[in-house]
Amino acid sequence: MVKNLKTSVPYRTLLGLLTAIFALRIVLQFWLRHHATDLLPSFELWHSETVPYRILLAAQLVTLAAMATGAYAAPRRMARPKIGRVLTGLGWVYICIMMFRLIVGAFGLSQHPWFDAAVPTVFHFALAAYVLVLGSAVRG
Numbered sequence: 001m002v003k004n005l006k007t008s009v010p011y012r013t014l015l016g017l018l019t020a021i022f023a024l025r026i027v028l029q030f031w032l033r034h035h036a037t038d039l040l041p042s043f044e045l046w047h048s049e050t051v052p053y054r055i056l057l058a059a060q061l062v063t064l065a066a067m068a069t070g071a072y073a074a075p076r077r078m079a080r081p082k083i084g085r086v087l088t089g090l091g092w093v094y095i096c097i098m099m100f101r102l103i104v105g106a107f108g109l110s111q112h113p114w115f116d117a118a119v120p121t122v123f124h125f126a127l128a129a130y131v132l133v134l135g136s137a138v139r140g
Contacts, residue, residue, distance in 0.1 A: 011137035015071035018130040022067060025123045026060045041119055048117035067130060074137045084139025091132035098124045 025046075032043040033053065047053055098121055105115035 019067040021126045048113045050114045079140025087135030094128040
């Protein structure tokens with residue numbers, strides 16, 4: 001007799017990990033603004049100056065709160081397929097935009113500072129992964 005193997009994905013764990021990665025970015029960026037260190041890239045590489053830092057920090061804290069809420073409230077048994085498909089689609093669009101940003105920045109195809117921000121782009125991939133995982137969790 002074969003027992004039913006548990007094959008569920010640990011959505012809350014993945015969402016919590018991605019939330020922690022984003023929280024780490026906020027803390028490190030704040031730290032680097034006030035204390036230079038040789039262990040990490042300089043503050044200027046973490047912030048593209050497209051948005052003033054105070055506004056960016058406020059937006060990051062709101063985003064972090066939303067991520068923590070989503071990680072905590074990720075549905076276990078209640079599927080919302082339409083919402084999940086929308087979130088998954090948005091996650092893939094987000095990844096494509098960040099790939100475009102990374103490629104344009106890596107090859108110097110634009111002088112706009114948004115494209116030169118490699119460190120934030122990496123953390124945006126964590127945000128995109130969060131949206132994809134949440135979409136998958138919500139989809140059921």
